[in-house]
Amino acid sequence: MAVSDFVQSAGRAVLDMVEREWEPLSQGELEQRLDRAVEDILEADLVAMVQAQAQTRPPAMYVHLVQAQQDPPPVLPAEPIKPDQEDHLAQETLEEEGEEEEEEEEDTVDSHAVKHITELLQNSTSHYGRSRLAGRARISLSHTVMLSLALLSKRVSYRSVSGRFRREKGNIHRIYFSFCERVNMLQDELIRWPRDDREAGDLLCPLYALLGKAGPEETQGVPQVLGILGHTRIPIRLPVGKQNAESSTPEVKRMKKEAHPDSWLNLELVCDRRxxxxxxxxxxxxxxxxxxxxxxxxxxxxxxxPPGSCLVARAGYPLTEHILTPYVSCVGPREGLYNKTLEAYFSILDQAVASLKARFQRLQYLDMGNYERARAVVLTACILHNVFLDIGPLLEGEVEEEEAGAVEAEGDVDEEGLRRRDAITDLLYKGLESTCA
Incomplete structure (x- = not known):
């Protein structure tokens, strides 16, 4: 093994060790830290100067305090408070208390969501408790949920969260990934296919339903859509040894222009109509x-x-008996109607992905080069997406251009999938002709 390989291996080990205890500061946090350091230096210089002067003569402030103690000011009788003043003072007190409560509410994650997630985790099994280091302060499960949601919801560093929750940064890191581990254990329970026909019946939607140009009488035999298949990419820090140190392009822009395959995670999803x-x-x-x-x-x-159901996906995915994809060539009126029918569903997945990234903004860029840790964070966000959907409506998010997807070449095609797509195309076109007649 070459010397350079040993150096890279050692560097990677050091980086992984540092990553467990440290996360880079943002530009704003770095400026704040520098300002604080300058203030500390100036304060230390002033204190030293005052101490040097105190050795020669009493400071002016000290003389003033001694005189104030020797000649205390006279005590004036308190004026009686009028009734209208009592109301005014009471109102001011209520307003001040209300402002404090509003500030607390702004800094607190939705209590209903915290309670719901806490209850879900109560019965999960994990070595969460055993993973703590001896002597570290314990934290309740509800505070663990609040802390972890704060890290997932915003792109903030462990330092800023440690100051907010008054826990040391190394402990914040362990709490956060212990939370992700426990949530990941709920994957089979919260991200799953319908268990029976009753559950499936609540999800199925006729293929033509979103197009609204044909009735059920004219489209008998057209399948029902169980879900929409698609994907998105989650940017992560390129692992050590694969970075282009000679490139002067900023990291995020370089990832888009000179994207290395391992600087992304592929997130493949199937969502229902909700x-x-x-x-x-x-x-x-x-x-x-x-x-x-x-x-x-x-x-x-x-x-x-379920019988007579299918998944729909954009071009580039395999065309099978269970997965329907659009035509990418020789598109005439018949194929165009079929493509338009499928296209009506793709916006559902696009909005679900936009909601996922809007609610969990840390997915915009995971500053970690460890694949397993990054995967755990992404899976946690996907599971909690379903949890939040159980609590309230889908969060509105801005659909990225890449989510809409450029036209790709057709993926793998099997004979049964090709036959089924052609048959459905004929049914949709005949149904439209009957409606227009």
């Missing part, structure tokens, strides 16, 4: 084979798909 995730698969950016595992799983377990 935006709830039914499937979640996270892989490295360098791993290829779009929806290959899902395709094989549905082929081996066809009972996962």
């Amino acid at each position: 935006g709830r995730f039914l499937h979640c698969q996270i892989s490295k950016g360098s791993e290829t084979g779009r929806a290959a595992l899902l395709r094989d799983r549905l082929g081996q377990q066809p009972q996962l798909m």
Whole structure:
């Protein structure tokens, strides 16, 4: 092994060790830290100067205090408070208390969400308690949830959260990833396919429903949509040894222009018509084979798909008996109607992904080069997306251009998928002709 390989290996080990205890400061936090350091230096100089002067003569402030003690000011009789003044003072007190409560509410995560997530974690099993170092202060589960949601919801450092929750930074790191570990154990319970026909019936939506141009009489035999299949990319810090140190382009811009496959996580999702995730698969950016595992799983377990149902996906995904994709060539009126029918569903997934990234802003860029830790954070956000959807409506988010997706080449095609797509295209076109007649 070359010397450079030993150096890279040692550097990677040191970086991983430092990453457990430290997270880079943002530009604003760095400026604040520098300002505080300058203030400390100036204060120390002033204190030293005052102490030097005190050794030669009493400071003027000290003389003033001694005189004030020797000649105390006369005590004036208190004026009686009028009734209208009592009301005014009471109102001022209430306003001050209200302002304090509002400030507390702004700094506190939704208590209903915290309570709901805390209850979900009560029965989960984890070595959360055993992972603490001896002597570290314990923290309640509800405060663990609040702390972790604060880190997930905003792009803030461990330092800023440690000051808010009054816990040392190293402990914040351990609490946060212990929380992610416990939430990840709920994946099978909260991100899953419908268990029975009754649950599936609440999710199924006729393929033509969102288009609104054909009635059920004219489209008998057209499948019902169980979910929308798609993906997004989550940027992460490029692992040590794979970074281009010679490039002068800023990191985030370089990731977009000179994207290394391992600087992204592929997040593959299936959501229902309400935006709830039914499937979640996270892989490295360098791993290829779009929806290959899902395709094989549905082929081996066809009972996962209710009779007469399907998933819809954009071009680039495999066209199978269970996954319908658009036409990418030779698009005439018939194929155009079919493509438009599918396109009406893609915005549902786009909005679900936008909601996920709006609620959990840390997904905008995960500043960690460890794949397993990054995967745990992304999976935690996906699980909590469903939890928050159970509590309230989908959070509005801005759909990114890349989520809308450019036209890609057609993915893998099997004979059964090709036959089913053509048959559905004919049914939709005949139904439209009957409606227009």
